[in-house]
Amino acid sequence: MMESASVTAEVIVAQAVSIFDVGDGFVLPVLIKLVFVLALFFVLPLVGGYLEHKAMGRMQARRGPVEAGPFGSLQLVADGIKFIQKEDLIPRAADKWVFAIAPGVALVPAMLIFLVLPFGPGVFALDLELGLFYALAASSVSVLGVLMGGWASANKFSLIAGLRAGAQLIAYELPLILAAIAVAVQAGTLSLVGIVEAQANFLIPGTEINLWFVFPQILGFGIFFVAALAELSRPPFDMPIGDSELVFGYMTEYTGIKYAMYMLTEYAGMISMSALTVVLYLGGWQLLPGVPLPGCEAGGGLFDCSPVGVISGVLITIGKIMALVFVMVWFRVAFPRLREDQLQRISWLVLIPLSLLNLAVITVAKVVF
Amino acid sequence: MAATSLPGTGLLKGLGVTIKHLFREPSTQMYPHERPDLAPRTRGVIALMDENCTVCMLCSRECPDWCIYIESHKETVPPAKEGGRARTRNVLDRFAIDFSLCMYCGICVEVCPFDALWWSPEFEYAEYSIDGLLHEMGRLREWMDTVPPPPQLDEGAELPAEVADAIGKVEQERELAAAKEAEAQQAAEAPAEGGGEKAAAGAAPKQAEIHVEAGQIDQETYDALIAEGKSERMARAKAKAAWVKKEKARLRAEQEAERGGAGGGDAAEQPAAAAGDAGDGDAADTGEAADAGAAPAKRRLSDVEVEGDGEIDQETYDALIAEGKSERIARSKAKAAWVKKKKQEQLDQEEGG
Ligand code: SF4
Ligand code: SF4
Numbered sequence: 053m054m055e056s057a058s059v060t061a062e063v064i065v066a067q068a069v070s071i072f073d074v075g076d077g078f079v080l081p082v083l084i085k086l087v088f089v090l091a092l093f094f095v096l097p098l099v100g101g102y103l104e105h106k107a108m109g110r111m112q113a114r115r116g117p118v119e120a121g122p123f124g125s126l127q128l129v130a131d132g133i134k135f136i137q138k139e140d141l142i143p144r145a146a147d148k149w150v151f152a153i154a155p156g157v158a159l160v161p162a163m164l165i166f167l168v169l170p171f172g173p174g175v176f177a178l179d180l181e182l183g184l185f186y187a188l189a190a191s192s193v194s195v196l197g198v199l200m201g202g203w204a205s206a207n208k209f210s211l212i213a214g215l216r217a218g219a220q221l222i223a224y225e226l227p228l229i230l231a232a233i234a235v236a237v238q239a240g241t242l243s244l245v246g247i248v249e250a251q252a253n254f255l256i257p258g259t260e261i262n263l264w265f266v267f268p269q270i271l272g273f274g275i276f277f278v279a280a281l282a283e284l285s286r287p288p289f290d291m292p293i294g295d296s297e298l299v300f301g302y303m304t305e306y307t308g309i310k311y312a313m314y315m316l317t318e319y320a321g322m323i324s325m326s327a328l329t330v331v332l333y334l335g336g337w338q339l340l341p342g343v344p345l346p347g348c349e350a351g352g353g354l355f356d357c358s359p360v361g362v363i364s365g366v367l368i369t370i371g372k373i374m375a376l377v378f379v380m381v382w383f384r385v386a387f388p389r390l391r392e393d394q395l396q397r398i399s400w401l402v403l404i405p406l407s408l409l410n411l412a413v414i415t416v417a418k419v420v421f
Numbered sequence: 422m423a424a425t426s427l428p429g430t431g432l433l434k435g436l437g438v439t440i441k442h443l444f445r446e447p448s449t450q451m452y453p454h455e456r457p458d459l460a461p462r463t464r465g466v467i468a469l470m471d472e473n474c475t476v477c478m479l480c481s482r483e484c485p486d487w488c489i490y491i492e493s494h495k496e497t498v499p500p501a502k503e504g505g506r507a508r509t510r511n512v513l514d515r516f517a518i519d520f521s522l523c524m525y526c527g528i529c530v531e532v533c534p535f536d537a538l539w540w541s542p543e544f545e546y547a548e549y550s551i552d553g554l555l556h557e558m559g560r561l562r563e564w565m566d567t568v569p570p571p572p573q574l575d576e577g578a579e580l581p582a583e584v585a586d587a588i589g590k591v592e593q594e595r596e597l598a599a600a601k602e603a604e605a606q607q608a609a610e611a612p613a614e615g616g617g618e619k620a621a622a623g624a625a626p627k628q629a630e631i632h633v634e635a636g637q638i639d640q641e642t643y644d645a646l647i648a649e650g651k652s653e654r655m656a657r658a659k660a661k662a663a664w665v666k667k668e669k670a671r672l673r674a675e676q677e678a679e680r681g682g683a684g685g686g687d688a689a690e691q692p693a694a695a696a697g698d699a700g701d702g703d704a705a706d707t708g709e710a711a712d713a714g715a716a717p718a719k720r721r722l723s724d725v726e727v728e729g730d731g732e733i734d735q736e737t738y739d740a741l742i743a744e745g746k747s748e749r750i751a752r753s754k755a756k757a758a759w760v761k762k763k764k765q766e767q768l769d770q771e772e773g774g
Binding site: 107109110111112113114115118382383385386387 | 435436438439442451
């Protein structure tokens with residue numbers, strides 16, 4: 053991971069300065085960033101998973117976890133311990149190597165996205181000039197792990213699920229990227245930190261009113277969020293798992309720690325996609341449009357912050373991420389799964405034309421104003 | 422376009438329903454921390470009343486999982502009467518249900534013709550080893566203590582067979598006793614007159630009939646039986662019978678006291694024979710003498726002899742049937758009514774003549 057990060061860093065020039073760039077050395081900041089990314093990667097998905105357990109339980113007139121830890125908050129930790137203890141089964145007909153590395157292939161890209169996600173003023177590991185491109189590219193690699201797992205399981209359910217996941221990825225990658233391009237066009241940058249800054253400085257033409265990109269691009273926001281759900285195979289787009297049709301999809305043959313890795317990938321994906329949505333459309337760590345953070349001077353009250361500003365920025369970002377995770381859970385509880393053909397139709401006949409329209413309108417508007 | 426047909430309305434409705442539930446109190450029962458609120462006749466475990474089991478094997482044959490194991494042997498019972506035939510009887514040696522196989526279909530409970538199998542709502546018998554789920558006879562018998570009483574009979578429902586039997590028997594006995602008493606009286610008082618045609622002026626016939634309503638139960642008996650671990654149904658039936666018996670004894674004692682302690686006490690004890698059989702005149706006479714002090718010429722209903730013991734009063738019978746009483750009760754009551762009527766007629770005749 054470190055290697056790939058440094059490789060990308062050589063190719064792509066770093067932009068803003070991270071608060072983790074302390075001292076003049078190379079090793080210390082890298083270690084701190086590693087710890088930061090890993091901590092986020094392992095903690096935030098658990099928080100998101102707990103939120104899902106609780107919210108889904110309540111919406112279904114249940115309580116969700118109650119026994120493990122205060123209010124059941126350590127349930128996923130207990131689950132993780134359980135998964136580690138479980139026997140690691142590999143089907144005899146399985147392609148052993150592919151079967152074994154597939155969960156890792158799914159997991160690592162999900163982790164790599166966290167490298168570029170800004171969680172607050174200066175709270176990020178890297179600010180790449182091509183941050184948005186990098187994040188979307190990394191997110192689409194995860195599906196390779198799903199395909200590999202589905203193929204290697206030597207199980208027809210897993211195979212169908214893997215192919216469904218591939219088809220879903222191709223279908224929804226387009227609207228996702230087209231919607232994100234519109235944001236990049238409006239912001240004039242691909243850097244995620246730059247996009248947050250552009251939102252803080254975006255004014256309705258001819259007025260002094262500051263707006264996040266969600267307002268001019270409400271259509272793009274909707275497309276991006278729906279496409280992100282489909283990318284993550286979250287209900288109502290969970291055909292690759294589809295437990296009523298495919299047992300448990302590409303995870304059918306997986307047990308123990310490998311299964312846990314797939315689950316962690318899913319929850320990490322929810323977090324990273326929500327974080328991307330927050331950065332692209334919901335103003336990053338800004339509390340409300342036009343409201344500067346406490347103790348922040350530069351860049352519309354978003355940069356060069358005091359510790360208070362940094363902490364509140366991080367909390368605001370995480371709050372927004374969790375709100376989006378909650379919406380994902382809400383959709384999961386409320387909506388039934390789509391059919392495979394409906395899924396494809398929605399993408400090709402609805403979302404892609406709409407996102408092209410969105411892009412065209414935004415581009416024209418950008419040129420005009 | 423109607424509002425409901427707008428695309429997306431259904432999606433919003435779905436979101437509305439789920440968000441509403443988010444703020445409702447969940448319906449979870451926190452089981453290990455608090456007792457679950459189970460329906461009273463929950464199918465938890467099957468209890469065996471081994472005294473009732475006749476080893477008919479119906480349950481074990483009907484069980485879809487074949488998880489009931491029964492072992493037994495035959496025993497010869499010596500003849501009950503001198504010169505009778507010796508009988509054989511099944512003795513239950515082993516009765517076990519394997520709850521690791523049982524699917525709680527309830528067929529065994531349903532099919533048992535002798536009320537030996539019962540549902541109990543107890544459900545906490547999980548085990549760490551699967552062999553622990555094979556409950557043998559002793560364990561199955563212990564579950565019997567947790568079987569809830571059967572639900573109360575509906576208002577106006579037919580009485581259970583055993584209760585109806587008990588009442589019918591008591592009434593029949595009483596009736597026979599009354600007939601015998603009457604006959605004895607008659608034989609003593611008016612032997613020459615051939616059936617008692619003599620008038621008794623100003624007669625206000627006293628009812629010797631002991632009428633006992635079977636609606637109540639004897640609480641003492643009931644409590645004792647329940648404490649013994651009997652089922653509520655059985656305890657109730659026995660307690661009812663006990664109450665009837667007690668009440669009858671009380672009334673009889675009262676009458677005897679009235680009549681100077683002699684009277685028909687003996688006669689009531691013995692199921693009397695056919696009509697026309699001369700009773701013991703002395704006792705009846707003494708009883709009558711005590712009474713005669715007050716109203717010498719008075720004759721009582723019980724003093725009148727009636728022939729044709731087997732007939733019933735159709736009117737009473739129909740009325741009781743219409744009331745929803747069982748045929749058996751109606752018949753016995755109607756018989757009593759017929760006897761009473763006949764006696765009254767005879768008395769009236771005597772008075773009139
Ligand atoms: S309830 Fe259990 S023991 Fe009884 S018949 Fe059904 S399966 Fe057999
Ligand atoms: S059906 Fe009832 S009486 Fe017959 S063997 Fe089974 S428990 Fe005993």
